[in-house]
Amino acid sequence: MAAAKKGQTSKLILKVQTGLNKAGEMTLSQRTFTNVNPALADTDLLEIGTALGALQSHTVDSVNRQDEAQIAQA
Secondary structure (H helix, E strand, O other): OOEEEEEEEEEEEEEEEEEEOOOOOEEEEEEEEEEEOOOOOHHHHHHHHHHHHHOOOOEEEEEEEEEEEEEEEO
């Protein structure tokens, strides 16, 4: 039985450092950019995330990609 992806979507998520909590641990917030082309290479997405991170007022902790797709019988 063969399977195929349907309706694949991708998001670019920037996690930024927003301060410290009472315990002195770093707090993070995220900036999510939806409707990213799922065919985009990881290297290209990292480059875009780095450029967007430079526009943020907070320090970027990480650049993340989230992919989602439905798996169906082909």
